[in-house]
Amino acid sequence: MSEIMMIFEKFLQHYRLNHLDPQQRTAASTTDGPVLLLAVPGSGKTTTLIARLGYLVLGCGVRPEDILTMTYTVAATQEMRQRFIDRFGKDVGNRMEFRTINSVCYKIIALYGQMGNWIPRMATEGESDAVVRDIYKTLAQSYPTDADIKTMRMVISNIKNRMMDKVQTEAAGFDLPFSAWTLYNDYQAAMNERQLMDFDDQLVMAYQILISEPQILNAYQEKYKHICVDEAQDTSKIQHEIIALLAQKNRNLFMVGDEDQSIYGFRAACPQELMEFEKKWPGAKILLIETNYRSTDEIVDASAKFIRQNKARRDKKMHGVNGHGEAIRAIPVANRLEQYRLLAGMGQTAMETNSPLTVLYRNNDSALPVIDALEKRGIPYQAKGNDGLFFKGRVYLGVMDFVRLALNPRDKDAFMSLYYKLGLFVRRQQAQAAVSRYSKKPLLDVLGEVTGNDKCHDLSRIFASLLTMKAVDALKTIRYQLKFADYLKSCKVGTARLDTLEFLAQEDASLTDFVTHMERLQKIIRDGRKEPASFVLSTIHSAKGLEYDHVILADVYDGEFPVDPYQTETPLVGETDLEEERRLFYVGMTRARKTLGIIRVAGQTSDFADFVFGTGNQGKKNSQPKASASSSKTVAREKTQKWQKEKSRRPRDNDWSKWDDALWDEGHNNAPQWPVRPSAAQSSAKRISSFSGSSVHQVTSNFDETVEFRVGDKVKHAVFGEGTVVELMKNGILRIRFAKEEKKIAPGYAVNAGLMKKISGS
Numbered sequence: 046m047s048e049i050m051m052i053f054e055k056f057l058q059h060y061r062l063n064h065l066d067p068q069q070r071t072a073a074s075t076t077d078g079p080v081l082l083l084a085v086p087g088s089g090k091t092t093t094l095i096a097r098l099g100y101l102v103l104g105c106g107v108r109p110e111d112i113l114t115m116t117y118t119v120a121a122t123q124e125m126r127q128r129f130i131d132r133f134g135k136d137v138g139n140r141m142e143f144r145t146i147n148s149v150c151y152k153i154i155a156l157y158g159q160m161g162n163w164i165p166r167m168a169t170e171g172e173s174d175a176v177v178r179d180i181y182k183t184l185a186q187s188y189p190t191d192a193d194i195k196t197m198r199m200v201i202s203n204i205k206n207r208m209m210d211k212v213q214t215e216a217a218g219f220d221l222p223f224s225a226w227t228l229y230n231d232y233q234a235a236m237n238e239r240q241l242m243d244f245d246d247q248l249v250m251a252y253q254i255l256i257s258e259p260q261i262l263n264a265y266q267e268k269y270k271h272i273c274v275d276e277a278q279d280t281s282k283i284q285h286e287i288i289a290l291l292a293q294k295n296r297n298l299f300m301v302g303d304e305d306q307s308i309y310g311f312r313a314a315c316p317q318e319l320m321e322f323e324k325k326w327p328g329a330k331i332l333l334i335e336t337n338y339r340s341t342d343e344i345v346d347a348s349a350k351f352i353r354q355n356k357a358r359r360d361k362k363m364h365g366v367n368g369h370g371e372a373i374r375a376i377p378v379a380n381r382l383e384q385y386r387l388l389a390g391m392g393q394t395a396m397e398t399n400s401p402l403t404v405l406y407r408n409n410d411s412a413l414p415v416i417d418a419l420e421k422r423g424i425p426y427q428a429k430g431n432d433g434l435f436f437k438g439r440v441y442l443g444v445m446d447f448v449r450l451a452l453n454p455r456d457k458d459a460f461m462s463l464y465y466k467l468g469l470f471v472r473r474q475q476a477q478a479a480v481s482r483y484s485k486k487p488l489l490d491v492l493g494e495v496t497g498n499d500k501c502h503d504l505s506r507i508f509a510s511l512l513t514m515k516a517v518d519a520l521k522t523i524r525y526q527l528k529f530a531d532y533l534k535s536c537k538v539g540t541a542r543l544d545t546l547e548f549l550a551q552e553d554a555s556l557t558d559f560v561t562h563m564e565r566l567q568k569i570i571r572d573g574r575k576e577p578a579s580f581v582l583s584t585i586h587s588a589k590g591l592e593y594d595h596v597i598l599a600d601v602y603d604g605e606f607p608v609d610p611y612q613t614e615t616p617l618v619g620e621t622d623l624e625e626e627r628r629l630f631y632v633g634m635t636r637a638r639k640t641l642g643i644i645r646v647a648g649q650t651s652d653f654a655d656f657v658f659g660t661g662n663q664g665k666k667n668s669q670p671k672a673s674a675s676s677s678k679t680v681a682r683e684k685t686q687k688w689q690k691e692k693s694r695r696p697r698d699n700d701w702s703k704w705d706d707a708l709w710d711e712g713h714n715n716a717p718q719w720p721v722r723p724s725a726a727q728s729s730a731k732r733i734s735s736f737s738g739s740s741v742h743q744v745t746s747n748f749d750e751t752v753e754f755r756v757g758d759k760v761k762h763a764v765f766g767e768g769t770v771v772e773l774m775k776n777g778i779l780r781i782r783f784a785k786e787e788k789k790i791a792p793g794y795a796v797n798a799g800l801m802k803k804i805s806g807s
């Protein structure tokens with residue numbers, strides 16, 4: 046055994062880490078150079094990462110202050126620090142930096158600010174929302190729902206995080222009623238005007254500082270001799286670029302992740318970086334930890350087989366240590382709504398027997414009917430991650446417009462939101478004329494008088510009849526007779542939420558009861574039920590990193606999971622493809638320790654469930670008859686192919702060659718810009734060069750003098766001597782040829798720090 050390995054073994058013994066398996070040991074003892082550690086679910090990646098951090102300090106003598114560990118959320122950084130302290134003590138733990146990448150960016154920006162540069166203020170969520178709301182009103186000529194605002198914010202965030210330019214943004218095919226590039230530009234202009242930046246601008250600004258201010262980059266490269274990144278599969282393109290800049294000098298970069306568990310494509314996660322790690326970091330080591338300490342062999346084997354269908358991944362041999370358990374169960378139900386009844390019943394049993402059960406699903410909508418039933422029966426439960434968007438989307442708000450007009454036939458707002466959805470072919474001026482005419486009659490009747498269209502009176506009578514019906518019948522009338530379903534179809538919005546609403550309305554005697562019921566449910570969702578309970582309802586996203594003894598996967602059928610992006614109202618942004626859907630299902634499966642059940646809805650095809658039951662260990666116990674399973678599989682495949690064909694308009698996770706190489710090759714030129722100070726007159730602060738991409742780069746000096754740089758200008762630099770400007774790069778950087786070498790110089794910093802001056806030129 047080498048001396049180094051003897052030290053490592055002693056370290057393990059001393060800190061009670063003897064249980065580390067051989068792959069974990071290799072990872073924990075690989076301390077130098079670029080390393081990518083791929084960790085299957087339940088493989089003890091946090092244990093390994095913490096062991097390695099401890100070994101760096103206590104075995105290799107690295108100063109704790111020289112190590113930066115980044116992870117995804119503030120909660121995760123706190124948990125990691127605590128686990129480090131629990132094992133290695135406070136003295137060392139409190140000297141280590143555990144940060145989110147945004148907090149690292151904040152530090153970089155703060156240093157830049159301390160050097161006398163102007164920095165925009167962080168916008169509140171409300172301020173950013175207000176900016177996109179105004180843009181939507183201008184571009185779409187209508188009012189956005191909260192779901193629209195969320196979608197627009199996600200699109201803008203994607204553009205920045207993926208470092209997309211105009212061509213890439215337009216090719217991405219974001220689902221918006223107007224150009225995503227226009228939205229992005231208008232947003233940045235409005236934020237500039239208000240001197241604000243958002244969370245993603247923090248990344249953009251830090252990135253720009255690192256590439257344009259060599260002193261700052263150097264300071265952080267000197268400071269952080271070792272960089273560790275957890276949950277690397279969730280890191281975005283721009284975050285990877287920032288990490289690469291910080292780690293460039295020492296090359297001691299340790300990234301831990303699993304491309305198979307990358308489920309944040311909609312937030313611009315970039316798992317392809319893990320696939321191309323060696324390309325970016327020549328000589329890098331790729332290590333694996335493949336033992337799953339969490340689940341039974343049945344769950345480990347079935348999930349490993351399932352994820353092997355994906356192409357954009359590295360092969361891993363995940364294996365378990367817990368031995369055999371129960372077979373994965375197919376739970377048959379007659380229809381989707383029957384499923385919710387069954388789940389509520391399971392919640393009751395979980396309470397009565399005090400036995401834990403967790404239900405996981407793709408979309409928050411799945412939980413609503415179950416929560417509703419549990420609340421009615423007073424059964425305790427814990428709900429995680431419900432964003433309440435159901436109540437903010439077009440389907441719910443649209444139905445409520447119908448209900449409002451039925452309850453008050455003279456409700457102007459409801460009428461103006463509805464008149465064009467009723468198939469009456471009336472113009473806005475006519476609707477407005479009806480609203481302004483003095484009359485006590487229902488607005489639809491007035492519209493009939495204004496337009497001479499008798500259909501208006503017929504509709505008015507149908508609206509009046511809604512009040513005499515049970516709520517569920519009224520909702521069906523809105524859907525079919527008042528043709529709301531047709532309207533939604535024409536807008537390419539799915540109608541599944543109408544089914545959910547009808548299910549929720551079943552026990553409501555009237556529309557008035559229904560309204561009160563929905564308000565109560567909305568409040569319950571908003572407040573959340575977070576106290577621990579045996580019965581847990583959670584989206585798979587919210588269950589990431591967690592584990593449960595008994596798990597049921599709900600709403601697993603084609604169109605819902607994998608989602609059909611053209612049949613859902615859920616905002617879908619960016620990379621949502623079948624491989625990402627499979628990863629999400631895989632994350633769901635691997636949350637289970639002891640048992641896993643998958644609900645099979647009769648009459649619905651499910652490629653995912655078919656795969657698990659048809660070719661997994663439990664193939665013979667498939668709940669579907671063979672013939673129907675294979676025919677439904679064909680349908681599912683056709684559906685998926687159709688979907689994939691349509692989706693090919695968007696960038697896909699495994700379609701990386703298209704734009705990432707170009708981005709990397711073009712380097713920094715495509716980088717988005719952070720808000721620049723609107724005008725020098727508004728502040729006496731210094732600023733770095735203007736990033737206009739024009740034939741001149743301007744710099745405002747400490748003394749508020751404007752210095753202009755053009756190609757051909759001669760400069761004198763304190764370190765590099767005399768040189769000639771040979772290129773004005775888009776991001777404000779000058780490429781200058783000095784006697785010995787060419788350099789990229791940020792003129793703002795160089796001029797203001799007294800390092801460089803212009804000696805001749807126009």
Ligand SMILES: Nc1ncnc2c1ncn2[C@@H]1O[C@H](COP(=O)(O)OP(=O)(O)OP(=O)(O)O)[C@@H](O)[C@H]1O
Nearest residue numbers: 064065066084085086087088089090091092093338
């Ligand atoms: N070598 C090992 N031998 C036995 N149990 C282990 C080993 N490594 C990890 N475990 C156990 O596996 C479980 C998960 O470990 P840990 O908390 O470190 O992983 P994680 O990072 O939270 O999870 P994941 O691997 O899913 O990302 C823990 O209960 C831990 O004790």
